Amino acid sequence: MATLTLETLKRFYEQLWRIRLFEGYVQRLTGQGEIPGFPHLSTGQEAVAVGVCANLSRSDYLFSGHRAHGHVLAKGSDLYATFAEVIGRQDGLCRGRGGSMHLVDAANGFLGATGVVAGNLPLAAGAAFAAMERGDGRIAAVFFGDGATGAGVFHETLNLASLWQLPVLFVCENNGYAEFTSREEHSKVARVSAFASPYGIPARTIDGNDVLIVHEAAREAVERVRAGGGPRLLECMTYRMAGHFVGDAQRYRSKEEMAAMKEKDPIERLRRHLVDRGAAGSELEEIAARVKAELDATVERARRAPRPDPAGVLDWVYSADSVHPGRG
Amino acid sequence: MSAVELNFIEIIRRALDEEMSRDAAVYLIGEDVAAGGAFGATRGLVDRHGPRRVRNTPISEAAITGLATGAAICGLHPVLEIMFIDFATLAMDCLVNQTAKYRYMSGGQLSVPMVVRTQAGAAGGAAAQHSQSLESWFVHVPGLVVVAPSSPVEAYGLLKSSIRLGDPVLFVEHKRLYGMKEELPEGAGPLPIGKARVARSGTDVTLIAYSAMVRTALEAAENLARSGISVEVIDLRTLSPLDTETLVQSVSRTHRAVIAQEAVEIGGVGAEVAARLGSLAFGELKAPIARVGCPFAPIPFAPELEAALLPGAKQIEQAVREVMG
Numbered sequence: 001m002a003t004l005t006l007e008t009l010k011r012f013y014e015q016l017w018r019i020r021l022f023e024g025y026v027q028r029l030t031g032q033g034e035i036p037g038f039p040h041l042s043t044g045q046e047a048v049a050v051g052v053c054a055n056l057s058r059s060d061y062l063f064s065g066h067r068a069h070g071h072v073l074a075k076g077s078d079l080y081a082t083f084a085e086v087i088g089r090q091d092g093l094c095r096g097r098g099g100s101m102h103l104v105d106a107a108n109g110f111l112g113a114t115g116v117v118a119g120n121l122p123l124a125a126g127a128a129f130a131a132m133e134r135g136d137g138r139i140a141a142v143f144f145g146d147g148a149t150g151a152g153v154f155h156e157t158l159n160l161a162s163l164w165q166l167p168v169l170f171v172c173e174n175n176g177y178a179e180f181t182s183r184e185e186h187s188k189v190a191r192v193s194a195f196a197s198p199y200g201i202p203a204r205t206i207d208g209n210d211v212l213i214v215h216e217a218a219r220e221a222v223e224r225v226r227a228g229g230g231p232r233l234l235e236c237m238t239y240r241m242a243g244h245f246v247g248d249a250q251r252y253r254s255k256e257e258m259a260a261m262k263e264k265d266p267i268e269r270l271r272r273h274l275v276d277r278g279a280a281g282s283e284l285e286e287i288a289a290r291v292k293a294e295l296d297a298t299v300e301r302a303r304r305a306p307r308p309d310p311a312g313v314l315d316w317v318y319s320a321d322s323v324h325p326g327r328g
Numbered sequence: 329m330s331a332v333e334l335n336f337i338e339i340i341r342r343a344l345d346e347e348m349s350r351d352a353a354v355y356l357i358g359e360d361v362a363a364g365g366a367f368g369a370t371r372g373l374v375d376r377h378g379p380r381r382v383r384n385t386p387i388s389e390a391a392i393t394g395l396a397t398g399a400a401i402c403g404l405h406p407v408l409e410i411m412f413i414d415f416a417t418l419a420m421d422c423l424v425n426q427t428a429k430y431r432y433m434s435g436g437q438l439s440v441p442m443v444v445r446t447q448a449g450a451a452g453g454a455a456a457q458h459s460q461s462l463e464s465w466f467v468h469v470p471g472l473v474v475v476a477p478s479s480p481v482e483a484y485g486l487l488k489s490s491i492r493l494g495d496p497v498l499f500v501e502h503k504r505l506y507g508m509k510e511e512l513p514e515g516a517g518p519l520p521i522g523k524a525r526v527a528r529s530g531t532d533v534t535l536i537a538y539s540a541m542v543r544t545a546l547e548a549a550e551n552l553a554r555s556g557i558s559v560e561v562i563d564l565r566t567l568s569p570l571d572t573e574t575l576v577q578s579v580s581r582t583h584r585a586v587i588a589q590e591a592v593e594i595g596g597v598g599a600e601v602a603a604r605l606g607s608l609a610f611g612e613l614k615a616p617i618a619r620v621g622c623p624f625a626p627i628p629f630a631p632e633l634e635a636a637l638l639p640g641a642k643q644i645e646q647a648v649r650e651v652m653g
Contacts, residue, residue: 123401
């Protein structure tokens, strides 16, 4: 395992906190009615986002699903523009057209979160295909949940990606739940990685709550994919500390399960690593406090940001106005 | 040297070949396309442009449509073949939720320059799952362009402009047109998207059609001319966007309108055309707008039943006579 510098670990720590606090704000503002729609929180799954994205370059393509906030931030998107999109402002990444479930930051290689489970998988294969044809050294990665394995297009895409040896990394965040239904209730196949083998795709199942384990596994996988070794699949066992969506009463989880959650917390896990490596507790607290101050200021700025002008509601339906039935 | 006539399939092949030579980002993707395609439209193109750019796929409509969409947002110009429009049902999540909306949802950051070539319509006992006319489903989705050519020469120009457009296009070819032959005029090139065509000039009634139904409409117009009724036939060419201007202009001269389509009448393109004429040309109309379409049933297998269901020149002629009073 490549040893990461203490500085890198501190950066990961900061990133984990940034996602955690971002989700906390989304939860609170949704509860207050300031954020419309159905935001899905990635609280508890931050280590997967940070560990994988640390191995991607800015120009690599990344796709995600409905639970995408952490992925966008880990890919390096601007905190303000991301929050502004989630809250539906003109300064948002997508000018308020996408929202929480459809984040896109093309300049940063984040090509899209899709709100339909498994719909993102073939898009990533297509982006990988374009990169392969251009031979520009880029790869594509896509995050999806264990629930996606129930969709036919998951299997179609694995087959196609393997057949064409596409430079794509499939990252499953196995958080144990497909919406409200546990893995045991929706599949006889316990491990998502088991689906990769019949399609000839090397796969691993790892502890997704330890950012160092995720980082190392992703480093190895990305290296092989980038070297032309075809697709890889990484199943990251993680835990969704939040409900399926903001407001989910989570009656399907036991009290014991909720209590055991803290033990799995990726932030706590990294904090212990850092302390073992000699980081001072006070310094770690400072990092968390700094991120909180950054979030506080960013969220306030986004709340005050201008709302999209209704006059532009027909913008960007088509490239050319001449083919827009409402404008042509 | 006499000019060579080409059938619909041969002309599609020529347009694809020329566009692939013009633009290295154009890729052909689909089931059997490297083998020439189920109807032969891509025959030989793998030899001319290589196996990287002419790609056979597994029978995975959802994945290949997603793959083409993902490749399009990353700079390729895929031409995807969905063998029958009936099979587009398997790709609907992607086409409706991703392909059509990518540009809008991203606030204009990304666009999807791809064409989905597909084949529709009833002929020869293809039966209920290989004969449908589902184009109106796609007309209902903002972000998609829907093109339905009526002849080989039309298909040549419209396919070229579809490939060059920069937005996702559903390009619907009618299987009954595949054997139709035409001479490709010298200098033929891309045709404008969103502009209808007057296929036959007339003064008494405007007959609006698209795809293979344009031929049927022209046949009906010819028959009606013998009874002294002058019919103007309009070929819509593109169903989304719809060229309302050309329709209103024509109806403003003829004061009567009949719309003919092969798709079931309810909720179809004809309903949209009728609604627009009803609101934009109401004062010009001397008779209610008539519609001709398929009765509300799946396409049957037996030739007698298929023929009984499909609207033909007779039904159109009757509708025209009715609006003529």
